[in-house]
Amino acid sequence: MTRFMKMTPIDRMLLLLTVLLAAYQIVVGIDGLSALPIIAYTIAFGVLLVAGLLLFILGFDVLDSPIVVIISTIIPLSLSLGLVSEYFASYRTPYLLFAIIGFAAVIITRSFTTSEKLPVIVLAIIHGIAGLIIFLLPIIFAISGKAKPGFALVGIGGGLIGLVGLLLSFLKTGKPILSRERIFKIFPGLLLVMTATYVAGFALR
Amino acid sequence: MKTIVAKFRLYWPLTKGLQSGLLLATGVAGYMSARCPIFHIGTILGLSGSLFLSIAGSTVLNMWWDRDIDAKMRRTQKRPSSAGTVSPEEILRLGLVLSVIGVGWAVAIDALYGLVVFAGLFFDVVIYSMWLKRRTCWGIVWGGVSGAMPILAGRVLGLGGFDWIGITLALGVLFWIPTHTLTFSMKFFDDYKAAGVPTFPSTYGFAFTRTTIAISSVLAAVAMGAAAFGIGMAWGFLRLLGVLSAGLLMLAFTITFRPSDRVNFSLFKYASIYMLAAMILVVIEVL
Numbered sequence: 001m002t003r004f005m006k007m008t009p010i011d012r013m014l015l016l017l018t019v020l021l022a023a024y025q026i027v028v029g030i031d032g033l034s035a036l037p038i039i040a041y042t043i044a045f046g047v048l049l050v051a052g053l054l055l056f057i058l059g060f061d062v063l064d065s066p067i068v069v070i071i072s073t074i075i076p077l078s079l080s081l082g083l084v085s086e087y088f089a090s091y092r093t094p095y096l097l098f099a100i101i102g103f104a105a106v107i108i109t110r111s112f113t114t115s116e117k118l119p120v121i122v123l124a125i126i127h128g129i130a131g132l133i134i135f136l137l138p139i140i141f142a143i144s145g146k147a148k149p150g151f152a153l154v155g156i157g158g159g160l161i162g163l164v165g166l167l168l169s170f171l172k173t174g175k176p177i178l179s180r181e182r183i184f185k186i187f188p189g190l191l192l193v194m195t196a197t198y199v200a201g202f203a204l205r
Numbered sequence: 206m207k208t209i210v211a212k213f214r215l216y217w218p219l220t221k222g223l224q225s226g227l228l229l230a231t232g233v234a235g236y237m238s239a240r241c242p243i244f245h246i247g248t249i250l251g252l253s254g255s256l257f258l259s260i261a262g263s264t265v266l267n268m269w270w271d272r273d274i275d276a277k278m279r280r281t282q283k284r285p286s287s288a289g290t291v292s293p294e295e296i297l298r299l300g301l302v303l304s305v306i307g308v309g310w311a312v313a314i315d316a317l318y319g320l321v322v323f324a325g326l327f328f329d330v331v332i333y334s335m336w337l338k339r340r341t342c343w344g345i346v347w348g349g350v351s352g353a354m355p356i357l358a359g360r361v362l363g364l365g366g367f368d369w370i371g372i373t374l375a376l377g378v379l380f381w382i383p384t385h386t387l388t389f390s391m392k393f394f395d396d397y398k399a400a401g402v403p404t405f406p407s408t409y410g411f412a413f414t415r416t417t418i419a420i421s422s423v424l425a426a427v428a429m430g431a432a433a434f435g436i437g438m439a440w441g442f443l444r445l446l447g448v449l450s451a452g453l454l455m456l457a458f459t460i461t462f463r464p465s466d467r468v469n470f471s472l473f474k475y476a477s478i479y480m481l482a483a484m485i486l487v488v489i490e491v492l
Contacts, residue, residue: 026448027441038444046448053452057474058467 005184007059014188015056021195022049029202036092040082047074048195060184066110069123069172073106076130076161079198083137083154102126127165134158138201150204157197164190216299218285219268220261227481228355231378232256234484235359237491238374238436251314252362256355258307259322263329263351265300269293270334278396304330311358318362325354342403349382370435377428381480383421384457387414388473392466415461418472422457426450429483442486453479 022045030041051071054062062068077099085092106126109119135158142152164187170177178186236252268275268286275287285291291299304326312319329351337344353375360371390397390404391414397404405414433446456472 023445026445027439031441042444042448046451049448050452050455053475053478054471057471057478061467062471 005060005181007055007188011188012056014192015052018188018192018195019049019052019056021192021199022046022052025195025199025202029199033086036085036096037082040078040085044075044078044082045195045198047071047078048191052191055188060187063168063184063187068168070107070110072165072168073103073123073126076127076134076158076165077103079158079161080130080133083133087137087141098129102130123169127162131158131162131165135162138205147205151201153197153201153204155201157194157201160190160194160197164194215285215291216265219265219291219296219299220303221264225257225260225264227477228260228352229253229257230481230484232355232359234487235356235361235371235374236363237359237488238370238432239360239363240491248314248362251310252359255307255310255314255319255322256358258303259311259326260307260355262300262302262304262307263326265296265303266330267334269296269300270330271338272296274339274400274402277400278393280393280396315362315365317366318358321354321358321361325351325358327351328354339402342405342408344403345383345386345405348386349379352382353378370432373428373432373435377425377432377483378480380421380425380428381476384418384425384453384476385473385480387418387421388460388469388476390414391469392473411464415464419454419457419461422453422476426453433483433487436487436490438486438490442490446483446486449479449482 025045026042026049029045030038033041081095081099084095088095102122103126105122106119109115109122113119135155137155138147138151138153138158139155141147142149142155167177167183171180171183176183232252233249236249268284272284272286272293275281275284281287286293286296308319308323308326311322328347333344333348333351337347356378357367357371357375360374361367364371387405391406391411394404394406398407405417430443430446430450433443438446453472453475456468456475460468460472
């Protein structure tokens with residue numbers, strides 16, 4: 001049986017700020033791009049926004065839902081899709097196919113297979129590829145001068161989302177890196193910092 | 206002075222401040238959707254004052270009329286009207302004074318605006334509460350019509366007449382209201398049953414109620430989107446409205462196919478945030 005953990009007013013304030021930052025990014029942060037990146041970034045920040053609102057309404061217990069793993073796959077996949085279609089236009093279609101097939105694979109292996117290993121392997125591959133793109137692409141572009149230095153912040157946000165994903169995944173497999181209470185204690189702050197680095201990184205590129 | 210403060214504390218719960226505030230927000234958004242800047246301080250104050258008094262007045266009159274059934278429901282039995290802390294005569298007087306001042310002020314600002322405000326009050330108190338609420342679960346449709354009047358009134362005041370955007374904004378609120386009230390009637394199913402008030406869950410069952418919520422959520426999202434497009438909302442704001450609508454639809458379909466008390470509660474809460482956020486977007490767009 002999972003233990004109930006109460007959300008503090010500070011947690012709620014941090015989540016509200018996360019929601020507002022995500023809303024800002026959807027409204028003004030991605031204007032002027034072509035259709036596919038706009039759609040991809042809108043989905044990424046939209047999922048972040050709705051997830052933040054649901055956490056705000058329901059509290060930490062919502063993280064115990066099995067659907068969290070599926071939903072949390074959408075954010076890195078759509079963010080990386082946006083980055084690839086912006087910076088590697090020739091890989092736009094293959095990566096779009098990868099994102100769609102990868103997401104479908106996560107849903108199918110989580111919903112219909114009895115194997116314990118297969119869903120974990122599929123999730124690790126999908127998250128790994130998407131996470132590496134979000135982490136490395138902005139940092140490499142910032143270092144090589146193809147984008148302004150501030151763009152590296154998006155990579156740092158990518159690292160943080162990977163950390164959040166790892167913490168939650170290991171918690172769900174029953175081998176937590178940190179205790180459930182500790183993860184939930186740092187979760188709203190981590191979510192806010194992650195969103196803030198994305199928003200700042202996109203604004204400063 | 207102490208007496209006034211004490212009376213205010215006693216009367217305030219009778220006005221359902223949060224609900225009246227949300228409906229007032231729709232009225233202000235309706236006004237500003239006609240590209241009327243908020244800097245028309247006199248008009249904004251008049252709109253806010255007249256609408257709030259009318260909405261609060263109709264709410265107080267509803268409490269006066271429903272005090273017997275409120276006393277049977279755990280959720281409402283501590284209200285001043287059902288607990289007996291304010292006498293029925295005093296509640297009736299308060300409701301009438303607020304309503305007359307609110308509607309009178311609205312008519313003085315603009316006759317057509319006043320007529321729409323009066324229609325909202327009439328549908329809410331007479332058609333919904335007095336006539337239909339205890340007879341049929343479909344009474345909530347008329348409750349919904351009255352809930353849609355503030356946004357229409359605001360638009361009418363800003364524009365000087367009716368247009369398709371005003372009607373669509375009103376439809377958005379009308380279709381949103383079942384999302385809000387039907388989740389509520391499922392959550393407090395036993396309360397309503399004990400009071401003998403027919404609801405969708407008690408008349409048609411929970412599955413039908415959930416399907417109705419899903420359909421009304423889709424219609425609310427479509428209507429709000431169409432109205433926002435008609436207003437000429439910028440793409441960025443439209444994207445955000447789309448995201449918020451997607452969240453509403455996701456929850457509505459989740460309670461249809463994977464029902465649970467938790468999702469039911471989250472839809473109830475999310476629906477309020479959705480409407481408030483949609484209204485804020487309409488206002489920010491004009492600023």
